[in-house]
Amino acid sequence: MVLCDVPRPRNANATRQAILEAARERFCAESYDDVGMRDVARDVGVDAALISRYFGSKEDLFVAVMDSCKNGRDLMDGSREDFGERLAREIVYGDMTPCEYEDGGAKMRGLLILLRSIGSTKAMDVVQRTSNSRFFEPLTQWIGGEDAPVRARMAAGLIMGMAIGRELSDGYSSLDEAQKASLAQRMARALQGLIDG
Amino acid sequence: MVLCDVPRPRNANATRQAILEAARERFCAESYDDVGMRDVARDVGVDAALISRYFGSKEDLFVAVMDSCKNGRDLMDGSREDFGERLAREIVYGDMTPCEYEDGGAKMRGLLILLRSIGSTKAMDVVQRTSNSRFFEPLTQWIGGEDAPVRARMAAGLIMGMAIGRELSDGYSSLDEAQKASLAQRMARALQGLIDG
DNA sequence: TGGCCTTGTCATCAGGCGTTGACAAGCGTC
DNA sequence: GACGCTTGTCAACGCCTGATGACAAGGCCA
Incomplete structure (x- = not known):
């Protein structure tokens, strides 16, 4: 939900973590089907393609979120x-x-x-x-x-x-x-x- | 689930009812998002466009199904x-x-x-x-x-x-x-x- | 039999989805 | 300071979705 206009410092671990938390919030509020990669990406202030690269697929992201809870x-x-x-x-x-x-x-x-x-x-x-x-x-x-x-x-x-x-x-x-x-x-x-x- | 190869007699009421029942089965087994108009249409043996004409929108169909239960x-x-x-x-x-x-x-x-x-x-x-x-x-x-x-x-x-x-x-x-x-x-x-x- | 309203089909649309590979920019290292 | 790896962006792809409007065909009535 927090948009950053100042560019995020380049840090893979931090970004990955931010994606994970944004995804967790999303999956908390909407169903698997209703959560879009672009939504999560927008929340983090990042491109959707990055999520695919870091987590593989949407399902993998979901699993990672569950594991993080x-x-x-x-x-x-x-x-x-x-x-x-x-x-x-x-x-x-x-x-x-x-x-x-x-x-x-x-x-x-x-x-x-x-x-x-x-x-x-x-x-x-x-x-x-x-x-x-x-x-x-x-x-x-x-x-x-x-x-x-x-x-x-x-x-x-x-x-x-x-x-x-x-x-x-x-x-x-x-x-x-x-x-x-x-x-x-x-x-x-x-x-x-x-x-x- | 029942496919009819012999063409269904042209009967609006019966067809409408068949659509309703097929939709009910689908919504019973899958979520709103997972049920597709084309799936329901295929079950009945009818074109998806017909559902739109008979029921308006997917949401209207869902409401009709709930009302029929x-x-x-x-x-x-x-x-x-x-x-x-x-x-x-x-x-x-x-x-x-x-x-x-x-x-x-x-x-x-x-x-x-x-x-x-x-x-x-x-x-x-x-x-x-x-x-x-x-x-x-x-x-x-x-x-x-x-x-x-x-x-x-x-x-x-x-x-x-x-x-x-x-x-x-x-x-x-x-x-x-x-x-x-x-x-x-x-x-x-x-x-x-x-x-x- | 010819006309006509009803019933159903088909092609198509705009929009959204997850995912991909090519490219740009940052940043540490030599 | 330039190279090179990492980090991030961009445009596009193929696919699927619900919905629309033009068209074909059945069936009733005169």
Whole structure:
């Protein structure tokens, strides 16, 4: 989103990194199909051809973006006791759209990117692979114990579904504050129940 | 998917209907962006230009498809007591892909189409409008009682999330039969709990 | 049978996409 | 200061998309 009129110093690593971050923002806000190489290039202030040269193809860029995200595992940062509340708060109240580096909502970013491109045929392979290796499997392992795979699926389903529901209803804008609080509480309880067994 | 080598009898209504059904199958299996007018036309055995003439634009066709689906409300067909079990069974065991008319999985079709195109910027307006008027609002009304909007969001989230999780993990193929049963049971209980209060 | 409205086809358009290879400009090194 | 590698730009390609308007052919009615 930041255009530089003063020419960027010639630095391959920095440019590559800038492309990666711009792409991450784009994939965070739009689906795989809707993100264009030219869009990303414009954000960085660079020619689209450069992206092809640095990353190979659009799909490779997408993979690189996914790899650069602190996927899944971050959801499990913090104590086990308030997992439900943390997640619920993040989804109901957190701002997932701005997508700034290391900031609020950053934890959800990898997941958000997956959800955005979930429908795209072209990205499906990557999405499936990534969601398994970066989301389902770590969550299953983290939950542990009896019936962990099943409980992880349920938790993941609830998390994804609520995140999508939020997108669909524009940040749960039709709910008032009390209702949002109630939603967060219900979600927290449901998630925590799945974690605790 | 059915190609007719013998020329279709000239019948505007029938052709229009055939286009609508072919489009419904396509939108059921692919995202808005991935479905091409030429694909739909080929399925029907007709020229793509005809679709434009009958339906106006691709977006209009998408709207017509959504209108033609028995959305949302169908999820609430049947008794209130086994809502959770019905839905859970549909999602965990039902085949949502074949997408045949009036057959198993048909109830989920409208929802499936929404989920498929959830990431597309071009379809977002229609998706948001439809998911509200055909899914969230009826569900809220059907649940009724105290806190209905919140409980409806939770239920919708769980349904959508589990449906997506299913797509992501290829029909929960990594789970064995016992685990699938456990998943269905957990989901049924969670949903029913939301319905009952 | 001849006319005419309806139904469907065909060629084509403008625009967008990802990608490519040839060229320009910066910058360190000898 | 000139060479040469790196970094970035530019123009173009081939392909695909949704949409349009001119045209062919079926089918009904007089």
